[in-house]
Amino acid sequence: MKILYMGLSKAIVDMLAERTITAHAMEPAVIEEVIEWIQSDDYEALVVVFDECSFGNVLPEFLRSKKSNIPLVMAVPTYPHMSWSAMRADFMERGCDDVIANPVHARELGASLRVIERRMKGQSSDFVTIMHGNVPIVIDLARSRVEVNGLAMRLSSH
Numbered sequence: 001m002k003i004l005y006m007g008l009s010k011a012i013v014d015m016l017a018e019r020t021i022t023a024h025a026m027e028p029a030v031i032e033e034v035i036e037w038i039q040s041d042d043y044e045a046l047v048v049v050f051d052e053c054s055f056g057n058v059l060p061e062f063l064r065s066k067k068s069n070i071p072l073v074m075a076v077p078t079y080p081h082m083s084w085s086a087m088r089a090d091f092m093e094r095g096c097d098d099v100i101a102n103p104v105h106a107r108e109l110g111a112s113l114r115v116i117e118r119r120m121k122g123q124s125s126d127f128v129t130i131m132h133g134n135v136p137i138v139i140d141l142a143r144s145r146v147e148v149n150g151l152a153m154r155l156s157s158h
Contacts, residue, residue, distance in 0.1 A: 001117050003045045004037055007052025007075075008104060015106035020144065021113055023047070031055040031062055038070050045116050047109065049102055050076040060095030071116040073109065075102040 002022045005013070013023045026037040038046065046063075050056040060072055074096045078084055088099040098112045128139040138147045146153045 001044050001113060002042065003047055003113065004043045005047040005049075007049030008047060012104050012106050012109065016110060016113075019106075019110045019114075021110060031059065034059065034063070035066055035068060038068060043070060044120060045071040045073060045097075045113055047073045047075070047113075049104065050074055051102060060091060064095040071097040071120075073098045073100065073112050073116070075100050075104045075109070077102050 001020065002024070003016075004026050005023050006026055006028075008016075008023065008025075013025075016023050024041075024043070026034070028034050028037060034046075048056055048059060053059065055062070056074065056076075060074070063070065063072060072095065074091050076087060076091065076099055078101060079087070084101070091099045097116060100108050100112060128141065130137045130139070135149045136147075137149075140146070144155065146155060
């Protein structure tokens with residue numbers, strides 16, 4: 001999966017790479033440049049850290065007004081004066097596909113992006129389990145790993 005992002009730390013980007021998610025940074029000076037960035041390649045999602053984007057508050061509505069269908073995940077801080085549910089609902093009603101808490105946790109962001117990827121590909125799971133007699137074979141599509149009867153198998157590219 002290939003995504004565009006604004007404001008993610010190098011550590012989060014590196015952890016996404018371990019989950020086969022390629023993240024490209026974008027630094028638009030004005031909101032109109034976001035569309036140019038999205039159209040510059042085959043990106044499958046956009047992740048924006050609200051605090052790192054001067055136009056984060058209006059970005060979801062802007063993207064939808066420009067008929068952009070790119071899935072948008074927004075990482076927002078929590079505020080004591082607003083419930084998390086109300087904040088998530090507000091951002092989702094304005095056009096976000098998912099809203100996660102900032103500071104960002106790589107596992108949560110990765111899971112959110114995998115859900116988006118599955119929807120786009122029509123898959124229902126990152127795992128496929130095949131039974132060979134009484135022996136389960138589990139294939140982890142997201143991490144390119146295979147387990148046979150609970151034991152990890154070494155895979156080669158040849």
